[in-house]
Amino acid sequence: MFSFLNRYREPLLVGALIIVPLISFLSRGGRGREPNFVDRAVLGLSSPLQSALTGVFGGLSSTVNGYVALRGAHEAANQCRAELAQTQAELNTLTEARAENQRLKEVLSFAEASSGPSIVARVIGLNASPQFQSFRIDRGEAQGVRVGMPVVTPKGVVGQVVRAVAGSADVMVMLDPQSRIGALVQRTRVRGTVVGAGDGQKMLLDFVRREDDITDGDVVVTAGTDGIYPRGLVVGTVKGVSRPTVGLFLVGQVEPAVDLGRVEEVLVLPAVELSAMRGPGLR
Amino acid sequence: MKGVLLTALALVLLSIEAVLVKTFGFEVTRIDVTIAIIVFMAVRSKTIEGSLTAFAIGYLLDVFTGRPSGLYPALAVLVFLLARAAAQLLDGKSRLGYALFAAGATVGHSLVAFLLMWLTSKNADGRVLSLTAVPLQALLTGVTAALLFPLLSKIEPGERVDVGRYA
Numbered sequence: 001m002f003s004f005l006n007r008y009r010e011p012l013l014v015g016a017l018i019i020v021p022l023i024s025f026l027s028r029g030g031r032g033r034e035p036n037f038v039d040r041a042v043l044g045l046s047s048p049l050q051s052a053l054t055g056v057f058g059g060l061s062s063t064v065n066g067y068v069a070l071r072g073a074h075e076a077a078n079q080c081r082a083e084l085a086q087t088q089a090e091l092n093t094l095t096e097a098r099a100e101n102q103r104l105k106e107v108l109s110f111a112e113a114s115s116g117p118s119i120v121a122r123v124i125g126l127n128a129s130p131q132f133q134s135f136r137i138d139r140g141e142a143q144g145v146r147v148g149m150p151v152v153t154p155k156g157v158v159g160q161v162v163r164a165v166a167g168s169a170d171v172m173v174m175l176d177p178q179s180r181i182g183a184l185v186q187r188t189r190v191r192g193t194v195v196g197a198g199d200g201q202k203m204l205l206d207f208v209r210r211e212d213d214i215t216d217g218d219v220v221v222t223a224g225t226d227g228i229y230p231r232g233l234v235v236g237t238v239k240g241v242s243r244p245t246v247g248l249f250l251v252g253q254v255e256p257a258v259d260l261g262r263v264e265e266v267l268v269l270p271a272v273e274l275s276a277m278r279g280p281g282l283r
Numbered sequence: 284m285k286g287v288l289l290t291a292l293a294l295v296l297l298s299i300e301a302v303l304v305k306t307f308g309f310e311v312t313r314i315d316v317t318i319a320i321i322v323f324m325a326v327r328s329k330t331i332e333g334s335l336t337a338f339a340i341g342y343l344l345d346v347f348t349g350r351p352s353g354l355y356p357a358l359a360v361l362v363f364l365l366a367r368a369a370a371q372l373l374d375g376k377s378r379l380g381y382a383l384f385a386a387g388a389t390v391g392h393s394l395v396a397f398l399l400m401w402l403t404s405k406n407a408d409g410r411v412l413s414l415t416a417v418p419l420q421a422l423l424t425g426v427t428a429a430l431l432f433p434l435l436s437k438i439e440p441g442e443r444v445d446v447g448r449y450a
Contacts, residue, residue, distance in 0.1 A: 014334045017360045021341075024353035026403065032350025042346045046298045053302040061306060125301030127348050130313045130416050131396055134349035135305065163349050170349030177404060199415065 032162060040165050047168040050124040051138055103265055106154040119143055119268040121151075124168070133176035133200060134162065137169050137266060145169045148228060150269045156234035156257030157181065157222060158266055169268075173260050174235070175200055182226035183235050186219040188212070194220060194235050194254055200261075203236065205252035210243050212250070220254050230269065285328070285439050286336035292438070293320050293340045297347050313420060315389045317344045319428040321359055322385045323435045325366035326375040337363035354399060362392050378432045386425030393417045 005012065024033075035043070069091075108120065121137035139145050141164045151158045151171045159173040172179055177198040183205070184191045192208035208214060218238040224231025236254040243250045296316040304313060317340045324333040341359025345351040366375070366388050374380040397414055 010331055013331065014360065014364070017334055017338045018357045020357075021338075021353035022357040025357065025399065028352050032348075032352055035351075038342075039346050039351060042294070042343060046294060046347070049295070049298045050302055053299060054305070057302055057306045123305060125298070126304040128297045128300050128304075128313055128316070128344060129348045129355070129396075130393075130420065131400055132348040132350060136301065136349070172349065 035163055035165050043165045043168055047124065047136065047138070047165075050136065054122070054124045100264075117144070117270060119145055121145070121169075121266050121268055123264055123266065127170070130200070132172070133179075133196065133260075134159070134170050134172045135263075137171060137268070138167070139268065140164050140166050140168045142166050145268050146271060149271045150229045150233075151266050152233055152269060153258050153263060153266055156236070157229060158258055158260065158263060160228050161268065171266070174203060174256065175260055179203075180226065181229055181235060182223040183220050184223040185214055185238070186221050188214065188218070190214060191223055191225075192220075192252075197253070202239070203254040203256065205238065205254050206249065208250055208252060209248060210250045214238060214241050214250065214252055216241065228271075286332055286339070288438050289320055289324065289336055289435075290339045290343065292434075293317055293343055296320075297343060301347065313416075313423075314427045315385075315392065315420060315424040316427060316431075317341065317355075317359065318362060318389050318392050319385045319424055319431055320435065321363050322366045322375070322388045322428070323381065323431075324439065325363050326370045326381065326384070327439050330367070333363055333367070334360050354396065358392055358396055358399075361395070362388050365391065378429055381432055382425040382429040385428035386421040389421040389424040390417055393420065 104120075119139050121139035121143075123135050124138050126135045127133075137145075137151075145161055145164045147161050147164055149161045151160060157174055159171045159176070159179065161169050162172045163170040174181060174194065174196060175198075176196045179194075179196040181194040182191070183194045190208060190212040193206045195204045195206050197204050205214070205220065216238055220235045220238060222229040222231055222233040222235060234257045236256045238252055239255045240253040241250055242252075293316065300314055300316055320340060321337045324336055328336070337359040338356050341356035342351075344359070345353065345355040348355070366384065369375070369384070369387075373384065375384040393414070394417070
């Protein structure tokens with residue numbers, strides 16, 4: 001036995017490196033595991049790096065924007081280039097600061113309107129695999145973030161926390177094919193389920209009967225029936241409804257209310273006592 | 284030691300990519316930096332060392348998804364072995380050859396990942412749409428591989444590959 005293991009140790013080891021994680025994946029049905037100490041160590045190393053890089057790239061982006069503006073000024077009025085560049089750079093900085101200030105004000109006013117303690121977080125990176133639609137925020141277990149908490153902006157739903165470690169958390173956005181949101185159409189109160197389409201851009205409104213009254217432009221809000229999201233948060237707008245000749249349900253597409261590719265600050269809502277929440281962005 | 288260096292490099296590149304994707308708003312497609320490194324090792328390093336490093340890099344990618352499930356470590360080792368076998372037939376040591384190799388491996392990696400997730404996902408139809416990003420992903424990965432080539436060559440300049448027994 002020992003000689004067999006010794007003789008074939010290389011193919012056995014390589015085979016185990018494939019089979020063991022594959023069995024783990026198949027047995028979980030694609031669901032993630034609880035973070036172990038290795039996961040926490042990796043996240044502990046990468047999250048501060050991502051936070052730092054976010055600052056660096058944000059600064060670079062502002063510089064590039066300033067440079068583009070400078071070139072335009074040069075073409076338009078060459079004699080005023082230096083003065084205009086300085087003014088433009090200051091303006092860019094102020095505009096960026098004002099935009100950030102406005103976003104944070106909206107988030108904070110939304111947080112104040114909430115009934116429970118909510119957590120303001122900054123997005124520090126999107127995940128590196130296109131098969132999973134998620135991003136990382138700079139608040140984690142240490143700040144009270146827990147798995148299953150809904151994540152929103154003042155404009156509407158973003159997703160839910162799927163993993164939290166000490167200083168960061170991962171949020172599955174509602175565009176992910178595994179995302180499910182109990183929803184209703186605001187105008188007609190028709191119920192359905194909003195599912196991520198998988199293309200990273202839109203969602204599908206599922207389990208809505210063919211004869212129900214839904215048209216383009218209808219606002220879809222959370223129904224509060226899924227145990228995750230509080231009732232009345234804006235999910236998106238119906239864009240395209242088709243009623244197949246066969247089948248019980250119609251096919252509707254939903255455009256997210258939030259630009260999920262460019263969200264910078266989010267609010268993590270508490271997982272309990274949500275039903276009484278009302279405020280900006282809530283309907 | 285080289286394996287540890289390459290794994291650390293993968294961690295840094297994944298962190299940079301995560302921030303770049305957020306900053307520039309690539310909602311769907313990504314650059315498969317992990318595949319670029321795994322393919323490089325497949326062409327140049329030994330089977331055991333390369334497999335262990337591929338596993339570690341796949342593990343990192345798994346952790347970065349937010350929902351680690353074991354899919355990517357297994358796929359990383361599988362891609363490593365397949366690329367190693369393909370290296371017997373094709374030139375993967377030149378810069379251009381390596382870039383094409385990485386692009387091809389990205390397509391294979393994405394397709395197998397899609398297949399396994401399609402088999403286990405509730406919303407199987409939704410997964411099909413994620414395939415539309417694969418061509419751009421392969422192109423970006425190939426370009427990135429060509430850019431990484433000098434750096435990777437310094438870390439792992441190895442010329443000999445112990446293929447033949449288990450590749």
